[in-house]
Amino acid sequence: MHRIAAEPLDVLRTRTSEKWRHYDADVLPLPVAEMDYPLAEPIAAALHAAIDRSDTGYAAGSRGVAEAFVPFAAERLGWQVDPARVTCTGDVAMGLVEVLRQVTEPGDGVVITPPIYPPFFDIVTEASARVVEVPMLGGIDEGWSLDLDGIEAAFAAGARAMVLCNPHNPIGLVPAREQLAALADVAARHGVTIVSDEVHGPLAQPGTGYTPFLTVSDAAREHGITVTAASKAFNLAGLKAAMVVTGSDRGDAVRRAFPYEVEWRMSQFGSIASVAAFREGGHWLDGVLASLDDNRRLLAELLADELPGVRYRIPDATYLAWLDLSALGWGDDPAAFALEHARVALGVGTMFGAEVGRGHVRLNFACTPEVLGEAVTRLADAAASAPSS
Missing domain, CATH: 3.90.1150.10 (Aspartate Aminotransferase, domain 1)
Known part of the structure; x- marks a missing residue:
């Protein structure tokens, strides 16, 4: 290799x-x-070409990035994505906030699973929701897993959403497909939304069995919404482009309710770099x-x-x-x-x-x-x- x-x-x-x-x-x-x-050279070449043609205006919507992501997701992630069910925005954090704003009311609880990427705490409060911590089970010696009983108890107590980190930052866990399917069933029982941050998905090591949340079951597609990007896998965080991906009519309604400005937050260079990454960066x-x-x-x-x-x-x-x-x-x-x-x-x-x-x-x-x-x-x-x- x-x-x-x-x-x-x-x-x-x-x-x-x-x-x-x-x-x-x-x-x-x-x-x-x-x-x-x-x-990656194909990304650098695409950006240099954009500069050479003074292509520094507004990004032309989500379709180009979405269509480039479809074969990448299928080949590398085992995920069949409908490009019509993708709305782009500036970065994953923006996408998470906008989804939470649509699926919660001010003051609603949102589950996160420490140890967890620090901005999750702020993302929940930025969406006018309330952080509900359900720590991961296990630890360094024995490995980690989601506390499904604790998550279900939080939903039963009124939490309306969860921000899933798949793969999990900072512990590097790739949740098992069976546990993700069980999480989707919990969400279905309580009518809540699982918002899955999958920006590290392409950085799962081969053979680890990484599973995009929307692929695990009908319940996951109904109650899940994924936010992802090329940014982490291809080191493009400064170029500002991410995708909100849905797999059901319920999820589609969330994307359609976004303010008009959400999609325009993606940068032109972010769009160009993401397309090059997905098409030629493998x-x-x-x-x-x-x-x-x-x-x-x-x-x-x-x-x-x-x-x-x-x-x-x-x-x-x-x-x-x-x-x-x-x-x-x-x-x-x-x-x-x-x-x-x-x-x-x-x-x-x-x-x-x-x-x-x-x-x-x-x-x-x-x-x-x-x-x-x-x-x-x-x-x-x-x-x-x-x-x-």
């Missing part, structure tokens, strides 16, 4: 995105979900997945050798590692200690859930093996020099 090599640090530090401008130059920045790989994506596979396993080896007290479960998807640093004695927020004493920036665990995130961090391993090795060495050196409690 061919591999895509990540850029070296001297090249990366010329980038002007948040990941490379927020921290001092001596810090290894590993918290932001942005990859260090060079842009070879590049395969190479990235192979490199990520190497790195997720390398991280396990590095931790075992240099920081054996740190607990880590190799993720089935994403390029994110959820690490339990409690054994190091660095407190509830070990990311702060790591930044100060190791000059390694990591995602703050408590942002993913105040209780379940204590003592944890999120690490982005979509980098060179050398950067990953340097980060672990720095953490190990900081642990060795830290005063014993």
Whole structure:
């Protein structure tokens, strides 16, 4: 399998995105979900061609992105998408908010499952709804699963929707098809909506059995709405394009009720890049997945050798590692200690859930093996020099 090599640090530090401008130059920045790989050549060529023809106006609606996504979804995700059931918008967060605004009333409960992508907390409140936390069952040692009984209890108590993270960020879980089908049945019993964030779907490792929510059953298609994008798999977050995808008349009614402006939030470059990614980016994506596979396993080896007290479960998807640093004695927020004493920036665990995130961090391993090795060495050196409690 061919591999895509990540850029070296001297090249990366010329980038002007948040990941490379927020921290001092001596810090290894590993918290932001942005990859260090060079842009896929077909995407770069499409964007350069757009500049050459001064094609910088408004994006021409959803159809082009939707039609490019259809064969990509069928081939790589096993998902038959109707392009007429796709409405684009600026990014996944925008899509989630707009769906929640349609399927909840102000003050309604919306279930999320910590440890979870931190903006989910804000997305729910932005939609004028109320966060209902149902933490994942299990943990690093035994693996995780959705707490279906807890989710059903929340629906029985009045929650009207759930934001599903499929695959799950930060733990890298690919939920089993059977559990997703059971979740759909729970939603059907209570007449609620499952809004599935599937932006990391193309980053599920081959053989993990990744399942798009709308493919699992009639109940899922009736009660589910998916929001996804090329942004994470192809490193296009700054170009602003995402899709809201439905599979039933009930879901279609939600999309049709969106304000007119929602679709116009997609950028022209986001549209152009997404089409190129879905049509011509597969070879590049395969190479990235192979490199990520190497790195997720390398991280396990590095931790075992240099920081054996740190607990880590190799993720089935994403390029994110959820690490339990409690054994190091660095407190509830070990990311702060790591930044100060190791000059390694990591995602703050408590942002993913105040209780379940204590003592944890999120690490982005979509980098060179050398950067990953340097980060672990720095953490190990900081642990060795830290005063014993």
